[in-house]
Amino acid sequence: MARPAKLPDKLAGTAHQVIWPAGTRLYRVHRKTRSGATFNPTVVDHHFGGTRFDSTRNDVYSYLYVAPTAQTALVESLLKELPIDDGAPRTVSYSAIEGRCLSQLELLTDVTLLSLLDRRAMSAVSQGTWLIQADTxxxxxxxxxxxxxxxxxxxxxGLIWTSKQDHPEPTAVLFGDRFGPLLGDNVNKVVATVPNTSIDLDDSAGMRWLDRTLSDYCVRVGAPPD
Known part of the structure; x- marks a missing residue:
């Protein structure tokens, strides 16, 4: 489906909901300089940079991209810019994983998501597959x-949709401003990092694990520079 020419005046139907209960385990790829449970406060440019559902100056909120499986979190983060060309395995460069880790998270509260998981859900909000399959x-x-x-x-x-990189698995983004007093300065009662589950992707053990995990996607991890 092509990109719509304009925003409609209202929803075509009633938006579908997906509820993730407290205790749900999720995964996230992030920089090691921040906790896996920290919402990203970056307000991106209207036109340049950023990812699919980030905040801009038109609508400011913190956000957290997560997935129910480690594999989906990895491929959503690492594979979206990798072309499929001559049939050879694709390579994730070391620079793409340097300083990054994979964390397992646990929801501390129920979370209600707007669903973009199927045609009916997308039609209800005046959209089609373009929204979740569009490129950078x-x-x-x-x-x-x-x-x-x-x-x-x-x-x-938040929003939940079908991963483009790991179809038909789901992936999601949470909106920090929609959790009120559960998320604020020095307060996070929305999500917590599960202790002792983080994997550094850029050390030798993490790279071996990542190489094995991505092999099912015909992807390998590039060697670090000398």
Missing amino acids: PDYPFTRRWAHWLRQQADWAQ
């Missing part, structure tokens, strides 16, 4: 649509 050049538009969806469904604490 269209991210300014996917972000604008996310902001519109947030306006139409003020109950939505």
Whole structure:
């Protein structure tokens, strides 16, 4: 489906909900300089940089991209810019994993997500598969649509959709501003890092584990520079 030419005045139907209960385990790839449970406060440019459903100056919120499996979290983070060309295994460069780790998280509260998981759910919010399959050049538009969806469904604490890189597995983003007093300065009662589960992706053990994990996707990990 092509990108819609404009935002509609209202939803075509009633937005579908998915509820993740407290105790749900999730995964996230992130920089080692921040906790896995820390929401990203970066406000990206309207037109440049950023990812699919980030905050901009038009709609400021912190956000946390997560997935129910380690594999989906990894491929969503690491494979989206890798082309498939001559049939040879793709390579994740060392620079893509340097300073990064994979953390397992646990929800501390129930979370209500707006669903983009199937055609019916997307049709209800006046959208099609373009929104969840668009490539990087269209991210300014996917972000604008996310902001519109947030306006139409003020109950939505995040969005859940089918991973482009790991179809048909789900992936999601949580919106920090939708958790009120559960998330604020020095307070995080939304999600916690599960102790002793983080994997450094850039050390020798982590690279071996990552190489094995990504082999099912015909992907290998590049060697660090000398």
